[in-house]
Amino acid sequence: MNKKRQLLILIKHSFLAILCMQFYQSNAQNQQVADSLKIIYEANNFSGTEKMEVLRNLSFNEINDIKLSLNYANELIKLSKKDKNYIYLHRGYLQQGNAFRLLGDLNKALDAFFKSNAAAVKIDFDAGQGSATMSIADVYSDIGNPINARIYYEKAITILRRTADTISLATALLNAGEEYANSRNFKNALAYYRESGVLFEKVNYEIGTAYNIGNIGMLYAETGEDEKAMIYINNAINILEKNKDYYAISDYLTYMSDIYTNRNNTKKALKYASQSLKLAIKHGLKKQISISNEKLAELYQKSGNYEKALQFYKKHIIYKDSLKSIEIVQKIADTRTNYEISQKQIEVNLLNQQKTNQKIIIISSLIFLFLTLLLVIGLYRRYVFINKTNKIIEKEKNLSNSLLLNILPAETAVELKENGKVLAKKYELVTVLFTDFEGFTNYSENLSPEQLVESIDYYFSKFDEIIEKYDLEKIKTIGDSYMCAGGIPFKTEDHAYQIILAAVEIIDFVEKSKSRLLDNQINFKIRIGVNSGSIVAGIVGTKKFAYDIWGDTVNIASRMESNSETGKINISENTYQLVKNQFSCTYRGEIEVKNKGMMKMYFVENLM
Template sequence: MLLKKIAHYLIMGLFCFTANFSMAQDQRVADSLVHIYQENKLEGIDKLKLLDELSFNELNDQILQIKYADEMIVLAKLNNDSLFLYRGYYSRGVGYQRQGELNKAISDFFRSLKIANNIKNKNSIGWEGTSYMSIGSVYNNMGNHVNSEKYYSIAIEKIRITKDSISLGSVLLNAGDASFNNNQYEKALQYFEEAGIIFENIGFKIGTAYNLGNIGMVYAEQGKDVIAEKNINEAILILEEIKDYYPISVYLTYMSEIYLRKKDYITAFNYAERSLELAQKYNLIEQIRDANHNLFELHELTGNYKDSNIFLKNYYIYRDSIVDIKTVEELADLRTKYEIEQNQKEANLKIAQKQIEVDLLDQQKKNQQLISLAIGIGLLLIIIVAIGLYRRNNFVNKAKLLVEKEKEKSDSLLLNILPEQTAEELKYKGKVQAKRFESVSVMFTDFKGFTQNSANLSPEKLVESVNYYYSKFDDIIDKYGLEKIKTMGDAYMCAGGLPFPTKDHPIQMVEAALEIAAFVNESKKTDPDAMSRFDIRIGINTGPVVAGVVGKKKFAYDIWGDTVNIASRMESNSEPGKVNISDNTYQLIKDQYQCSYRGEIDAKNKGMMKMYFVEGILQNQTSNAGV
């Protein structure tokens, strides 16, 4: 049970890294570093170290942990730093697993494993062991005990080589938890006994706490309630000291079950309610589910059927919200299939290259034979051949010019609807591989009252009016190096940070949005009586997206993801003439722009979200116009 997160609390940062990383997780460390992060004064390697410490020690807020890891991944890529890229993917995988998003977690763990395999230095074997252990932990969550034991065995083998006591104790602890989940209690206790000796010898508090709690759970399952309660209470005291609340929530559930077996319902209720309270406070989805189920059983046993139905309903809600484990297995299968296909493509390419070389050699031999034959035939035949070649050369040149003109036309048309990089991929491969971009700014615009006002315009006048605005919008986004995605009636959509990742896309997007708003406002003043002038709403959000080309005809380059949906909600909740941005975008531009906080606003299908109006550039900043 406790394997749900133990690997990730103990392993991050333990394999002989040269920087001053923490040797054990501690929420108090993350809390103490927040003000440094908020000052936003660090850069380069110092910023990477800070983000690593924050993501490593953030135990209670998975969303915040993932945010720190996302920033670390982006910055590590910009600095070409493999170590922090490995740690960024690994830490983000930890956050996703704690949220119950197993498909995202295993994807990031595989990425970290690939990086470790490619680094090949004295520390990489330990990093590989960490990744193998995490993959094993996901399979343990899934109930796939065969694969879980397989990956744990590889992890133990590699980590023993590193002589790293904390890491070895951690993987033994998790392997024991996997055996516990498979009802192999004696085997689990053997693992825990070895892990406990290691942790006690080095004075590793958090490892000792988890080991005590796990042993307590084994004894609880065996009905040895007194010794189980003693071990679990000792574990809770240590975990409360370091503010690590997830395992406390798990242990409280077990304490509730112990007292339920004793028919001490009051104490059982007390432990179950404390477990639910902690799980809800820190958004621990799986434990919210388990605590609701525990309270359902308690109320049903005590005859309180009204409340038992409420907790049963909540249990089903949270059970169904956790990602289907089959998704994770299918993802692993897809990764294996993809690697096989890539290897096959490389093999096919080598075969094709060899065939081309053979054909060229054959062609050269044939040409030499033709030349010898032509010389032997005599001057007359040479003249005839020369005349024929001259005419053929003229024909080929004319045909080549015609082909080049048509190619230029088709290239120009393709570049008008697709980014250059995407167009090149489509021409040479015949298809476009969808790509994920970790940081993209997305903008939506929409004309207020367009449907009502357009009813009073002729179709010709309506098209003229929309073209008037969109032509200027196109010029503005080109000016700031942004990418137009599409138009949908009176809605205009563009993005920054793709197809080539950039650092300043949030700034450029806000600059473009302010210029569009100013242009629309000025248009009303210069032509106040025209029926073709409108007010505009603008919304911006920043985050990860997937981009690609859809369809076989009339290709369309598009982007997908929650980032796009939130950007649309920013626009629909904006006001005429205003640029409304999400909290994600605000955190990236707040040092250069004056923004007014609107509070948390209910966004359709998204719940309450923080929103800000961009009022203008700060007085001590200069505009990026013309960049």
């Protein structure tokens, strides 16, 4: 080998090493990396694992041409199968699934992701299992199956928490948040977005941060806070444009169009929708092409241009059904070909046998056709029965899942379904709130049960709205006592602050209700107590189970309530230390507490 040849190979390997190192450091798609690696790949001076890694990077970073990305993934799968390299087989199927998903072929995408997961399971590769499971959840979300999507997101998050793959964990949390946002469960969505945003910033992952900012913007758009939505979405688009991630930009441009539609600014709404369509067409994003055409049809119809509205709506339908139509046509063609071949074969057989015994052949054919008809009828009836049964089962399954999510936190519900039980979990710092109506015993003795229950329901229904507003978790009600907590099941830093805000709003609601109550409702007076500290949370019982919390922190919170006064929020020393810079409080001194001795207490006065 001459020196010039040696030098060229050394340069090639050094360049490859630098590019791969850059890829691992950023873990973000980058078209420039794909363009650089393409030059090295076309030289074809390497093989084995080195070639597989280049193909993986090419498929991952190729943004401008999705079909080219798919070709790289297919070649990677072929090579890894040949070498029986399961880690690259997992990666190849993962990239193949991503490409199919972008091209709108969700059935092939789902099949590829399941194969990716199987390869990762074979070698006990947790990070790979987590990524593949998350991708499966993404596809279920795309096809409108929220139950399966949530189950697989929670499963992916559980797996990825065991790994050091921060970016994949953050991405799974982000996508799970988006699924909850689609179901209008904004509380859970925001909790997932918060955790994913912290993780993306921790590893300085720009693309992830952009998606996080954009999704929070979409959340604000859904809740009518258009100004905040525009700021967040525009910031996300700026980051994505720098990274050439056109799929997300097209999606966010559609949301900007929605915002201006709500403001009756049709001109700007059309501008953003047109930009979204232009990007989607340029990069072959079929799903976004369909969505953008639908949006433009809606806007032109609103402005009275029905001819253009119809044109765009037709294109929306064509792209929406294109893949499905191609599949159906192909199946019809295959069925017709098979039928014609079988008919030709029967004809040949009949001609050959006709010389010996034509009558027997005709009778046999008639018997065969009759039996075939009976078989087809039987199979059809069986198919109808099975299909009907499966729909009933699916409906009942979805109902049970929905009920479970209503009474338990999502994380707890998933653990219960997977393991049949839920392990108790300790939280080092949460804040617990108790309320109590004064003189409730006297009311219960002098009023009818119906009137008493109606009055309590009036108050507790509003309490539920207030704690949901502040992202708190309702634990239970015991008679006239209401209990909730902040900082569970998702850890937060501002749980004490949010609890006090909720308590202030509850006091204000009870006070204002004095002038609003109906004749058959009772005007209660309320006391509130709050304490902060560690607790243990879990499920009580095996049949009529309930999510509950235990610990000395809970007992002291109850004592804070019993030592409070009418219309007052009584907090412990622990809680005071957490909120003293945010609320003005009055020190009450040390007060004797049953079974606890002397304890410092404070009344919350107002927000600083």
